[in-house]
Amino acid sequence: MFQEPRSASREVNHCGAGCRAGEDLAGGSYLAPSSAASPNWVGEDGTSSSPAQHLGLCQTHPQISPPSAESSANFPSSPPPLLSASITPQLQEEESLYRELLSHPPYPRASRCPHTQTLSSSLTALAPRTPLDEPHSPWIALLMPSRFYNKVQDLHLGAGGSAANPLLAYTLIKRLQSDWLNVVHSLEASENTQALKNGYTQVEKDLPEFEDLEGAARALMRLQDVYALSVKGLAKGVFQRASGTHLPDIYTPGQLFPLSADDCFLIGKVAYDRADYYHSIVWLEEAVSLFRVSYGEWNTEDEGSLEDALDYLAFSYFQAGNVSHALSLSREFLHYDPSNKRIARNVLKYEKLLMESPERAKAEVGLQRPNVTHLQTRDLYEELCQTLGSQPTRYQIAALHCSYETNDSPYLILQPVKRELLRLQLYVALYHDFVSDLEAEKIKGLAAPWLQRSVVASEETQQKAEYRISKSAWLKDTVDPVIVSLDQRIAALTGLDIRPPYAEYLQVVNYGIGGHYEPHFDHATSRKSPLYRMKSGNRLATVMIYLSSVDAGGSTAFIYANLSVPVVKNAALFWWNLHRNGAGNGDTLHAGCPVLAGDKWVANKWIHEHGQEFRRRCGPNPDD
Numbered sequence: 001m002f003q004e005p006r007s008a009s010r011e012v013n014h015c016g017a018g019c020r021a022g023e024d025l026a027g028g029s030y031l032a033p034s035s036a037a038s039p040n041w042v043g044e045d046g047t048s049s050s051p052a053q054h055l056g057l058c059q060t061h062p063q064i065s066p067p068s069a070e071s072s073a074n075f076p077s078s079p080p081p082l083l084s085a086s087i088t089p090q091l092q093e094e095e096s097l098y099r100e101l102l103s104h105p106p107y108p109r110a111s112r113c114p115h116t117q118t119l120s121s122s123l124t125a126l127a128p129r130t131p132l133d134e135p136h137s138p139w140i141a142l143l144m145p146s147r148f149y150n151k152v153q154d155l156h157l158g159a160g161g162s163a164a165n166p167l168l169a170y171t172l173i174k175r176l177q178s179d180w181l182n183v184v185h186s187l188e189a190s191e192n193t194q195a196l197k198n199g200y201t202q203v204e205k206d207l208p209e210f211e212d213l214e215g216a217a218r219a220l221m222r223l224q225d226v227y228a229l230s231v232k233g234l235a236k237g238v239f240q241r242a243s244g245t246h247l248p249d250i251y252t253p254g255q256l257f258p259l260s261a262d263d264c265f266l267i268g269k270v271a272y273d274r275a276d277y278y279h280s281i282v283w284l285e286e287a288v289s290l291f292r293v294s295y296g297e298w299n300t301e302d303e304g305s306l307e308d309a310l311d312y313l314a315f316s317y318f319q320a321g322n323v324s325h326a327l328s329l330s331r332e333f334l335h336y337d338p339s340n341k342r343i344a345r346n347v348l349k350y351e352k353l354l355m356e357s358p359e360r361a362k363a364e365v366g367l368q369r370p371n372v373t374h375l376q377t378r379d380l381y382e383e384l385c386q387t388l389g390s391q392p393t394r395y396q397i398a399a400l401h402c403s404y405e406t407n408d409s410p411y412l413i414l415q416p417v418k419r420e421l422l423r424l425q426l427y428v429a430l431y432h433d434f435v436s437d438l439e440a441e442k443i444k445g446l447a448a449p450w451l452q453r454s455v456v457a458s459e460e461t462q463q464k465a466e467y468r469i470s471k472s473a474w475l476k477d478t479v480d481p482v483i484v485s486l487d488q489r490i491a492a493l494t495g496l497d498i499r500p501p502y503a504e505y506l507q508v509v510n511y512g513i514g515g516h517y518e519p520h521f522d523h524a525t526s527r528k529s530p531l532y533r534m535k536s537g538n539r540l541a542t543v544m545i546y547l548s549s550v551d552a553g554g555s556t557a558f559i560y561a562n563l564s565v566p567v568v569k570n571a572a573l574f575w576w577n578l579h580r581n582g583a584g585n586g587d588t589l590h591a592g593c594p595v596l597a598g599d600k601w602v603a604n605k606w607i608h609e610h611g612q613e614f615r616r617r618c619g620p621n622p623d624d
């Protein structure tokens with residue numbers, strides 16, 4: 001029997017029919033589970049060191065004080081618009097809610113209360129800049145009915161910066177003095193205030209949580225790793241490969257969305273909180289250089305500062321064993337904030353450490369990228385994701401060809417399917433235009449209200465996993481005739497019996513940016529798997545339909561077959577998971593690469609062993 005490619009057992013998707021309905025649609029929030037609570041670091045007075053123990057600090061260097069949790073634990077609860085819109089598709093709706101709420105200027109500028117501060121960061125650009133849009137004006141603006149606002153705005157803009165016309169000067173002064181007072185104390189203003197507050201309350205419950213933001217940051221780090229992207233490039237809004245790789249740019253966005261120093265700081269801090277210094281160092285380095293450039297300018301929406309970034313970066317270097325770097329960054333911190341006693345103490349301790357063992361100064365510390373999901377085939381998998389299905393062998397092997405297929409089915413005689421053979425030893429075929437645009441849209445629309453965080457089978461249970469980040473929903477054929485006709489087509493194409501319980505319901509899967517499914521098998525590798533609850537044997541075959549295209553990434557990689565299939569909208573991918581003798585085929589190890597840009601949708605139809613006894617006959621050859 002084939003051994004699974006990781007130490008932790010990695011099994012199949014959970015089953016889509018025969019399992020209880022509650023299990024199928026159960027699930028939690030979309031993004032990854034929250035990390036350990038913020039560390040309760042050593043305070044200025046040197047008390048409380050439990051988090052330091054957590055990092056193994058007490059055993060080695062009990063005296064060094066890591067950055068205080070209070071200084072930057074409360075990050076804004078909303079991710080930058082670029083990422084929020086794509087990491088969780090429903091965030092787009094939230095953003096449009098903001099827009100709706102705030103579409104009539106004026107609206108308040110940033111305040112420090114949670115939720116509103118990030119609205120300003122994403123939406124400030126929407127409002128025209130007017131003389132009223134000054135730091136002192138938010139509450140004025142809040143109270144002002146849009147009718148009056150527009151009137152004043154027109155006057156101000158008409159003045160073109162000077163009020164040379166005495167009539168204009170008079171009306172401006174009058175508006176801002178007596179008219180304005182009338183407005184502020186009007187019933188209209190108090191009604192507006194109330195409406196705005198109600199709107200906020202409505203929006204607040206849908207705003208992303210901190211764990212969503214953390215998930216978004218982790219998704220960016222995943223993209224950085226899998227596609228070997230340069231962090232410097234990402235901060236500038238471009239998708240360049242990290243130096244040392246000779247791959248072309250993977251994606252050229254139509255518009256650049258550079259990250260701010262604070263955006264980079266937050267990613268670095270998310271990594272730091274997970275004791276992942278491999279990532280925290282590069283992102284905090286970027287944050288520090290951007291904060292240095294803008295030193296002295298304060299953005300209300302920022303949570304971190306140059307000092308915070310230096311603090312976290314110094315400590316990350318210290319944890320990674322680079323004491324001299326930790327020392328120079330801490331000294332830089334003191335240059336900006338000489339009164340910080342904790343950092344001053346750290347400087348003394350770093351100096352002492354370096355005096356006691358000068359070899360530390362020269363120690364080159366090679367940081368290892370954390371292998372969070374213990375993937376043993378990581379390099380192969382990432383290489384396949386990076387090459388995006390452009391393996392030359394695909395065109396070099398003569399036996400791989402395209403053909404029209406009817407499979408002797410009357411259903412397909414008038415409209416044969418277009419088959420592209422992708423591999424032979426492991427039989428993988430791509431059927432082009434298997435569904436129409438209309439059908440794809442219909443299926444996505446039917447599934448959308450039911451999408452839940454995808455789960456995987458682990459032993460006898462089903463649970464969320466870092467190695468599968470997507471949302472999914474199951475569609476029975478009774479929901480709509482489009483599913484019935486799709487089932488008919490699949491049956492005709494495969495020649496298999498897909499009536500329940502011989503096949504599962506259709507599983508529709510949606511991946512946002514950074515969404516992925518690391519190498520796995522579709523078939524069960526343990527008799528205890530929930531797949532067997534259907535009592536129709538193991539998953540014999542997979543038909544996977546691409547319901548969307550993507551802008552970049554997201555290909556389906558077959559690790560041992562050295563094949564990666566790009567997302568081809570409306571095409572269906574077919575492969576056998578089991579040999580004819582019923583044993584699982586280890587060569588079917590496959591993955592959904594992370595989506596780099598766009599929104600990926602697929603639909604899975606898993607066909608089971610039972611019911612196919614005379615349709616795919618068993619054979620003694622273990623390789624068939």
Ligand SMILES: O=C(O)CCC(=O)C(=O)O
Pocket residue numbers: 013509517522554555556557590591592593602604
């Ligand atoms: O999304 C993909 O390309 C692969 C999905 C997959 O393997 C699955 O859902 O089991």
Ligand SMILES: [Fe+2]
Pocket residue numbers: 520521522590
């Ligand atoms: Fe799969």
